[in-house]
Amino acid sequence: MPGRPIVLLCVSILALPAVADVYTWTDDQGVTHFSDTARGVPEAEQVTPGVTSVIPMAGNVEQGRKVSDIHRQIQQMLERDKPTESDHGSGEKSLSEKQCDQLQARLQKVQQRLRAGYSNEQGNSLRRQRRALSQTYSRECILG
Numbered sequence: 112m113p114g115r116p117i118v119l120l121c122v123s124i125l126a127l128p129a130v131a132d133v134y135t136w137t138d139d140q141g142v143t144h145f146s147d148t149a150r151g152v153p154e155a156e157q158v159t160p161g162v163t164s165v166i167p168m169a170g171n172v173e174q175g176r177k178v179s180d181i182h183r184q185i186q187q188m189l190e191r192d193k194p195t196e197s198d199h200g201s202g203e204k205s206l207s208e209k210q211c212d213q214l215q216a217r218l219q220k221v222q223q224r225l226r227a228g229y230s231n232e233q234g235n236s237l238r239r240q241r242r243a244l245s246q247t248y249s250r251e252c253i254l255g
Contacts, residue, residue, distance in 0.1 A: 133158050189253070211252035218244045 136155040137143050149155040221241045229237060 133160060185253070207251070211248065214244060214248045214252065218248060 132147060133145060134147070134149045134152075134155040135143060135145050135158050136149075136152045145158075146155075149157075218241065221237055221244060225234065225237050225241065
């Protein structure tokens, strides 16, 4: 086949890794920049990236399912252990139940915002809020 060497040559050229120089520098505000050109910045250093790491998403999805299952089990346990209206003597919720409902609603809002997408800084703030709300909810409503 006369075209076979040309095809093999094209495939081998496409298989070569992309080679580009990477430069890094920190500006006056302390922000670190990365670029493929030094752009006239005298303090720019050339860096060599390491091997790319690959994290399989299947593990994240499975872990998410496990967390959701645990959350569902806890909710079912809480529903079973929840006092009935006859235990209260009236149809009104106690103050602590209202506070727990509010905490749970706030926690769900933060979860929704995290699922909707976010910038890195906003994500860190949302995760801190979620951690604080989860700890408060666990301490006040589950262990309480």
